[in-house]
Amino acid sequence: MSWQGQILRVNLTQGVAKTEPLNMEWANAYIGERGLGTKYLYENVDPKCDPMGPDNVLIFATGPLNGTMASTSGRYAVLCKSPLTGAIGDSNSGGKFGAYLKYAGYDLLLIEGRAEKPVYLHIDDDNVEILPADDIWGAGVWRTEEWIKARHQNPQLKIASIGEAGENGVLFACVVNDLHRAAGRCGVGAVMGSKNLKAVAAYGTRGVTVDDPGTFMRVVRETHAKLAESGGRRELTEGGTHPMIDMMQEWGGLPTRNFREVQFEGIDKVNPAATTAPNERGHVNLITNKACFGCTIACGRIAHIDPEHFTIVNRPEYRHASGGLEYETAYGFGPVVGVDDVDAMTFANYMMNEHGMDPISFGVTLAAAMELYEMGVLTKEDTDGVDCGFGSAEALAVFSEKTGKGEGFGKVLGLGSRRLCEKYGHPELFMGVKGQEFAGYDSRALQGMGLGYATSNRGACHLKHDVFGPDMEDVSGNGKAVPVKESQDMVSMIDSTGLCLFTTSGWGPEDFVAQLDAALPGEWTLERCIESGERTWTLERMFNLAAGLTAADDTLPDRMLKEPTPSGNAEGKVSELDRMLPEYYTVRGWTGDGRPTNETLSRLGL
Amino acid sequence: MQKSLLIDPDKCTSCLQCEMACSFEHEGSFNPARSRIKIFEFEHGKRSVPYTCTQCAEAWCLHACPVEALVRNPDTGAVEVRDEVCVGCKVCTIACPFGTVNYNPDTGKVVKCDLCGGDPECAKACPTDAIVYVDSAWTGFDRMKQWARQTDTRPMAGA
Numbered sequence: 039m040s041w042q043g044q045i046l047r048v049n050l051t052q053g054v055a056k057t058e059p060l061n062m063e064w065a066n067a068y069i070g071e072r073g074l075g076t077k078y079l080y081e082n083v084d085p086k087c088d089p090m091g092p093d094n095v096l097i098f099a100t101g102p103l104n105g106t107m108a109s110t111s112g113r114y115a116v117l118c119k120s121p122l123t124g125a126i127g128d129s130n131s132g133g134k135f136g137a138y139l140k141y142a143g144y145d146l147l148l149i150e151g152r153a154e155k156p157v158y159l160h161i162d163d164d165n166v167e168i169l170p171a172d173d174i175w176g177a178g179v180w181r182t183e184e185w186i187k188a189r190h191q192n193p194q195l196k197i198a199s200i201g202e203a204g205e206n207g208v209l210f211a212c213v214v215n216d217l218h219r220a221a222g223r224c225g226v227g228a229v230m231g232s233k234n235l236k237a238v239a240a241y242g243t244r245g246v247t248v249d250d251p252g253t254f255m256r257v258v259r260e261t262h263a264k265l266a267e268s269g270g271r272r273e274l275t276e277g278g279t280h281p282m283i284d285m286m287q288e289w290g291g292l293p294t295r296n297f298r299e300v301q302f303e304g305i306d307k308v309n310p311a312a313t314t315a316p317n318e319r320g321h322v323n324l325i326t327n328k329a330c331f332g333c334t335i336a337c338g339r340i341a342h343i344d345p346e347h348f349t350i351v352n353r354p355e356y357r358h359a360s361g362g363l364e365y366e367t368a369y370g371f372g373p374v375v376g377v378d379d380v381d382a383m384t385f386a387n388y389m390m391n392e393h394g395m396d397p398i399s400f401g402v403t404l405a406a407a408m409e410l411y412e413m414g415v416l417t418k419e420d421t422d423g424v425d426c427g428f429g430s431a432e433a434l435a436v437f438s439e440k441t442g443k444g445e446g447f448g449k450v451l452g453l454g455s456r457r458l459c460e461k462y463g464h465p466e467l468f469m470g471v472k473g474q475e476f477a478g479y480d481s482r483a484l485q486g487m488g489l490g491y492a493t494s495n496r497g498a499c500h501l502k503h504d505v506f507g508p509d510m511e512d513v514s515g516n517g518k519a520v521p522v523k524e525s526q527d528m529v530s531m532i533d534s535t536g537l538c539l540f541t542t543s544g545w546g547p548e549d550f551v552a553q554l555d556a557a558l559p560g561e562w563t564l565e566r567c568i569e570s571g572e573r574t575w576t577l578e579r580m581f582n583l584a585a586g587l588t589a590a591d592d593t594l595p596d597r598m599l600k601e602p603t604p605s606g607n608a609e610g611k612v613s614e615l616d617r618m619l620p621e622y623y624t625v626r627g628w629t630g631d632g633r634p635t636n637e638t639l640s641r642l643g644l
Numbered sequence: 645m646q647k648s649l650l651i652d653p654d655k656c657t658s659c660l661q662c663e664m665a666c667s668f669e670h671e672g673s674f675n676p677a678r679s680r681i682k683i684f685e686f687e688h689g690k691r692s693v694p695y696t697c698t699q700c701a702e703a704w705c706l707h708a709c710p711v712e713a714l715v716r717n718p719d720t721g722a723v724e725v726r727d728e729v730c731v732g733c734k735v736c737t738i739a740c741p742f743g744t745v746n747y748n749p750d751t752g753k754v755v756k757c758d759l760c761g762g763d764p765e766c767a768k769a770c771p772t773d774a775i776v777y778v779d780s781a782w783t784g785f786d787r788m789k790q791w792a793r794q795t796d797t798r799p800m801a802g803a
Binding site: 105106107109134137141194217218241242243244245246247251255262266325326327328329330331332333334336338340342358359360361 | 657658659660661664665667668671672673674675676677678687688689690691692750769771772
């Protein structure tokens with residue numbers, strides 16, 4: 039069996055860590071990772087709790103395939119009640135930390151309470167210690183990792199930590215592991231900071247076994263080959279997710295200047311070609327690609343900033359290589375803020391990784407501030423004397439750092455776009471759902487995406503459904519409810535395995551099921567796995583309803599509902615959410631006000 | 645023909661499939677902590693380097709072993725550990741200049757790469773051919789070829 043069979047429960051208020059058996063009934067019903075973490079969250083947290091208070095819990099959940107040779111087996115989830123949305127917070131990350139948490143012997147780590155003083159958790163197989171973090175409180179992620187490895191004389195420790203943003207309560211702070219992979223969304227890092235927990239460091243020597251090794255290795259060889267041969271996989275290896283920016287530009291769905299437009303005139307300066315061509319000084323931004331644990335795709339980008347660029351010309355400490363631009367970061371630091379400077383964008387990316395922030399939420403929050411600045415609502419007095427109009431690379435660079443460090447206007451940006459827009463009397467300028475900012479796809483140009491955003495349990499998110507196909511076949515809202523619902527359930531299933539969604543560039547649902555079935559005892563069928571995904575989705579919804587959210591939260595900003603798309607394939611269109619949403623509730627087996635019916639609940643065993 | 649592992653760090657993405665494959669072959673579980681091959685990352689992953697035993701012809705570990713627990717496999721050229729003889733003294737781990745012989749505290753024996761008896765799992769698992777298993781006499785073949793390609797120095801070549 040590919041589970042270790044135990045979880046680690048740490049109560050920071052009491053300073054106690056203890057193990058308990060993994061609840062196999064839940065593991066069988068929810069697969070693992072996102073699904074299992076959701077169940078543990080639901081059973082351990084009052085959905086009405088203060089997300090930044092000691093009653094919230096923070097869960098690090100692995101899946102049954104983590105740590106195995108299944109491709110991309112390093113994915114883990116971080117769950118809590120989100121301080122950004124007040125809804126369920128569920129964020130996942132790659133890197134190596136998740137696999138090593140499991141190798142240490144723990145399928146899931148559950149953090150309760152709040153430490154009196156800053157601490158970090160050191161896990162080395164059975165040896166679990168809650169240790170003082172005074173020396174690294176106030177440090178960025180990179181120094182934190184270095185310090186902990188040196189402190190324990192173990193360079194093989196894998197570390198998930200928060201930067202200053204998480205300490206300072208930036209509402210979109212993330213948990214960063216392995217220097218530049220992050221559980222980026224929902225402000226899970228702010229919750230970690232609220233618990234005075236700086237880091238979790240894990241190393242382990244307990245191997246992961248599988249139920250049927252012969253079958254498993256045969257299936258793994260087949261799935262590796264299938265992924266290797268797929269064109270979609272090859273594109274991810276070669277370009278990461280970044281090439282999507284050229285596709286969205288061409289389609290007319292690339293959010294530009296806080297979603298006022300959907301195409302960006304500076305595209306040639308922010309697309310993949312801009313990262314591979316030498317600049318006027320001969321500097322090339324992109325260096326190489328890099329994999330997360332077990333990943334045979336390797337979509338990660340490693341880049342470096344031109345040493346003569348204004349962002350680092352006097353800061354040699356940032357001349358080293360680190361995580362480079364991907365699609366969402368290119369969008370968040372480029373078109374949506376109107377900036378067309380690849381080095382400034384890469385610098386902002388460094389700041390997100392070092393100080394621990396979600397680049398999507400940061401970019402869209404800055405975009406709203408820029409719109410307010412251009413309207414004259416904000417002036418240079420508010421923005422620390424920095425020109426904060428659209429296109430200001432200086433503002434991007436300055437505030438990506440100040441937001442993490444909680445300095446000046448950065449403190450306001452750290453509230454996220456919804457609170458910032460409310461603070462200045464223009465709530466309509468918040469571009470997101472349930473308090474979480476949009477990813478880089480416009481809801482008017484991609485109707486199914488808009489329905490997915492509106493109904494995503496963690497607030498606006500592009501990764502909880504997959505309807506690019508239907509959206510590009512038909513720019514209307516027709517027939518979008520079914521594929522949105524079905525892909526939401528599918529993604530919930532995939533997010534629960536311990537593997538990465540990007541394997542769908544080469545795999546179908548049956549490939550995940552074959553690997554699960556060989557790794558775990560019992561019979562795992564496609565039907566069972568998809569139903570588990572639907573169960574997870576529905577349980578997330580129940581958490582949100584109990585937290586006080588309603589159908590009124592399943593909506594989009596007026597800009598999406600009333601302002602026609604200015605150009606591109608969907609020119610003149612607005613989101614047809616009003617038509618799609620009731621259809622979606624029906625397809626889900628929910629009432630007209632968005633509540634699962636008793637029949638639906640009992641069908642799913644809820 | 646004797647074969648050797650040929651490692652090209654430029655192709656390594658640091659996915660650790662090799663570490664899992666190695667530990668699965670030798671320990672029966674996926675357990676990078678017990679892998680005989682390790683990946684080292686430098687500068688935030690700018691460079692990832694697989695490293696393991698090169699199977700020295702004059703193997704220092706073999707000479708240092710006081711109980712003759714290390715023996716050469718004549719078919720593969722690999723220096724292998726005879727677990728039933730190894731006393732866990734760790735002298736070989738000191739003797740090896742490259743650090744590729746290590747002690748396993750779970751078993752009280754040392755572990756090192758044995759080329760999986762001539763069919764190394766790491767090379768089979770590597771998705772990018774950063775680790776391949778080739779003729780020991782020609783590990784430089786591809787690199788020679790790369791340089792050879794650049795020797796066409798005729799004036800106006802390709803003009």
